[in-house]
Amino acid sequence: xxxxxxxxxxxxxxxxxxxxxxxxxxxxxxxxxxxxxxxxxxxxxxxxxxxxxxxxxxxxxxxxxxxxxxxxxxxxxxxxxxxxxxxxxxxxxxxxxxxxxxxxxxxxxxxxxxxxxxxxxxxxxxxxxxxxxxxxxxxxxxxxxxxxxxxxxxxxxxxxxxxxxxxxxxxxxxxxxxxxxxxxxxxxxxxxxxxxxxxxxxxxxxxxxxxxxxxxxxxxxxxxxxxxxxxxxxxxxxxxxxxxxxxxxxxxxxxxxxxxxxxxxxxxxxxxxxxxxxxxxxxxxxxxxxxxxxxxxxxxxxxxxxxxxxxxxxxxxxxxxxxxxxxxxxxxxxxxxxxxxxxxxxxxxxxxxxxxxxxxxxxxxxxxxxxxxxxxxxxxxxxxxxxxxxxxxxxxxxxxxxxxxxxxxxxxxxxxxxxxxxxxxxxxxxxxxxxxxxxxxxxxxxxxxxxxxxxxxxxxxxxxxxxxxx
Numbered sequence: 001x002x003x004x005x006x007x008x009x010x011x012x013x014x015x016x017x018x019x020x021x022x023x024x025x026x027x028x029x030x031x032x033x034x035x036x037x038x039x040x041x042x043x044x045x046x047x048x049x050x051x052x053x054x055x056x057x058x059x060x061x062x063x064x065x066x067x068x069x070x071x072x073x074x075x076x077x078x079x080x081x082x083x084x085x086x087x088x089x090x091x092x093x094x095x096x097x098x099x100x101x102x103x104x105x106x107x108x109x110x111x112x113x114x115x116x117x118x119x120x121x122x123x124x125x126x127x128x129x130x131x132x133x134x135x136x137x138x139x140x141x142x143x144x145x146x147x148x149x150x151x152x153x154x155x156x157x158x159x160x161x162x163x164x165x166x167x168x169x170x171x172x173x174x175x176x177x178x179x180x181x182x183x184x185x186x187x188x189x190x191x192x193x194x195x196x197x198x199x200x201x202x203x204x205x206x207x208x209x210x211x212x213x214x215x216x217x218x219x220x221x222x223x224x225x226x227x228x229x230x231x232x233x234x235x236x237x238x239x240x241x242x243x244x245x246x247x248x249x250x251x252x253x254x255x256x257x258x259x260x261x262x263x264x265x266x267x268x269x270x271x272x273x274x275x276x277x278x279x280x281x282x283x284x285x286x287x288x289x290x291x292x293x294x295x296x297x298x299x300x301x302x303x304x305x306x307x308x309x310x311x312x313x314x315x316x317x318x319x320x321x322x323x324x325x326x327x328x329x330x331x332x333x334x335x336x337x338x339x340x341x342x343x344x345x346x347x348x349x350x351x352x353x354x355x356x357x358x359x360x361x362x363x364x365x366x367x368x369x370x371x372x373x374x375x376x377x378x379x380x381x382x383x384x385x386x387x388x389x390x391x392x393x394x395x396x397x398x399x400x401x402x403x404x405x406x407x408x409x410x411x412x413x414x415x416x417x418x419x420x421x422x423x424x425x426x427x428x429x430x431x432x433x434x435x436x437x438x439x440x441x442x443x444x445x446x447x448x449x450x451x452x453x454x455x456x457x458x459x460x461x462x463x464x465x466x467x468x469x470x
Contacts, residue, residue, distance in 0.1 A: 049086070049321060050334045052314050056094040068099045072300050072310045075104035077318030080111065080152050080163065082332075085342035086318055087238070088155050089335065091173050096233040099307040102171040103296045104318075106163040108246075109150040110253050113158040113227060117267045117355050118151060119259040121160040124466020126252045127151060149253070151469060153351050156236060158227030159270030160254055166244030166277065168295050172237045172303070179235035181206045185226055187306060188241065191298040192223075196281030205271070208241070210278060221276040242277045243291050250275060259360070259464045264368045267356040348470060352432035353392045361386035378456035385461070392431050397423040402445060403453035421446045432470045437461035 052073065060069045073090065075083050083104045094100050108130075110122050118124065130149040163169065172184045185202045192200040192208070199211040200223070208224035229236040254270070280291045304310055321332060322342065332339040344350050359365075363384040364372060375381075382401035387394045399422050404415075425444035434440050438458030442449055462468075 049316055049332075049338075052312075052316065053089060053093045053335065053338075055312055055314075056090060056098060056100060059095055060097070068097060068307050069095060070304065070307045070310045071098060071100045072303065072313045073100065073102045074296065074313075074315050075102065075318045076315060077320065077322070078105060078107040078165065079319045079322050080106040080109045080150060081342055081345040082318035082322040083169075084111075084152065084154055085332070085338055085345060086316070087171050087236075088341055089338045091229065091234060091236050092337070094173055094234070097175055098173075099303075100173040101300060101303045102173070102238075103299065104169050104171075105165055105167065105292065106169065107150070108148070108162075108164040108249070109152045110160060110162055111152045111154055112160045113268055113270075114153065114155055114354070115157060115268045115356055116153075116160060116270070117263065117265040117358055118153075118352060119355075119465060120257055120263045120265050120267070120358070121254070121270055122151065122466075123253055123255065123257050124151075124469040125258065125463060128466060128468035130249075130253075149249070151351055152345065153354060154227065156227040156229040156238065157268060159225065159268065161225055161240055162245065162250040162253055163240070164245055164249070166242070166246065168241040168243055168292050170239055170241070170299055174235055174237075176230055176233055176235045179230065179237075181226070181228065181237070184237045185224070185239065187302045188224060188239065188299055191295070191302045192241070192278065192280075194298055194302075195294060197223075197278050200278075207273070208239075210276070219274065222273040223276060223278050241295060242275060243280070243295060244277055247275060247277065258466070261370065261373050262360050262362055262464065263358050264360075265356065265358040267358070348432050352470070353430070355389070355392050357388065357390050359386070359388050376456060376460055378453060379460050380453055380457065383457055387426070389431055394426055394429050394431055397426045399423045399426065402441065403450040403457065404445075405448040405450050418445065418447055431465065434465070435467050435470055437465075437467070 056071050058069070060067065071094070075086060077083065083106060087102055087104075090100060090102060110127060112118055112121050127149055161167075170184075170188060172187075182202050185206050185208055189200045189202055189208050197210060200208055201210075203209050203220070206226050207222050209220040209222050212219055212221065224239050224241045226237060226239040228238075254272075280294060300310075300313075332342055359368065361368060361384065362372065362375070363386070364370060365386065380401050380403050383403070384398070384400045386399075387397040389395070398419075400419050402419065402422065404418075422441075422444045426440070429440075436458065438455050441454055441458050
């Protein structure tokens with residue numbers, strides 16, 4: 001199996017896949033004292049993920065109580081839901097005093113933070129143009145087609161990022177005591193400096209940035225962002241590194257979400273920064289098949305330099321395990337919590353229903369007096385839709401200025417009652433369950449609407465909310 005990391009000489013990798021036959025491990029004899037001792041727990045040639053989860057949960061031996069147990073894991077699969085589910089399960093299962101590094105890459109996807117608003121962060125229309133819908137609320141979602149671009153909500157905080165095969169991901173799990181938000185960003189910056197990116201540094205936002213390298217451009221560019229998850233006992237710090245990402249996709253998917261000018265959100269807003277890919281140099285990199293090999297092995301070496309030799313190094317194939325539908329759990333049947341977490345990440349209720357409360361109004365309000373963008377000419381100028389969304393569910397709906405069909409005496413004589421009835425019909429609906437606002441407006445109104453203008457209004461709302469992504 002092709003690995004994305006160069007294999008260090010001092011520790012073998014355990015190759016895990018529930019769909020593969022055992023693969024023998026060749027354990028190199030350590031050289032002189034400069035090399036760490038061989039890893040523990042190498043009892044089988046084909047460890048499985050459940051064995052890995054058990055391994056990382058073990059406490060250190062009595063004679064090693066003063067030394068942290070160190071693990072390095074590399075996922076060669078590209079399924080973003082599987083990689084994030086495995087990351088979270090490792091975070092839950094690892095021994096409180098252990099140190100763990102996980103390295104992986106994802107298929108193309110937009111990953112938003114735990115407390116972010118997808119309508120405010122992502123251009124869902126651009127996303128839907130490049131992908132089939134992913135958030136289908138079903139009991140056992142199927143593994144996603146990895147040639148699409150997917151929407152993913154992670155379990156940690158932070159802002160929205162774009163992942164693809166050109167974006168390396170690293171994840172560090174350590175004891176919560178003494179956790180420092182810069183510590184592991186500095187670790188990655190040192191690895192990059194080793195690989196020739198001499199201007200790499202950590203800024204005040206804990207991002208890794210580099211200089212432009214041009215006398216005409218003295219600015220800095222972000223190449224790595226971070227996110228965190230903290231509990232009483234454990235701290236997770238994960239980040240990215242742009243080695244060859246599709247930067248045009250970053251711009252198209254994360255810039256100018258159409259609904260953003262109409263939303264007032266409580267969630268965490270992303271901070272936009274100029275980004276660029278970095279080129280790695282050096283004897284081991286030039287002419288290499290994949291720079292990710294050298295980035296990963298160099299980061300792993302820095303991790304071991306900080307915490308000591310790895311007790312285990314494991315390669316897992318998340319895609320193969322996620323594709324195993326045995327047990328009716330949609331993959332990962334050997335670990336019900338992992339299976340449940342994996343399935344949850346793909347549901348619309350997680351992707352959209354976990355959105356913090358926000359308000360929406362097509363007209364300026366006292367609470368949100370921002371000037372709204374010009375609307376399409378065929379949308380009635382006095383039309384206004386406003387609501388509060390709690391967990392993606394419409395509340396406190398008001399709607400005015402709907403275009404009623406001409407000649408409707410009822411519409412003229414009792415428009416306030418009609419608008420109230422229409423708003424009531426929209427109450428408690430899931431925003432991410434509305435796949436066509438044209439049909440919804442026609443259904444909610446107790447009197448006929450002007451077909452052309454109501455259709456234009458519905459199309460406009462469809463575009464604002466990116467309904468094709470649900």
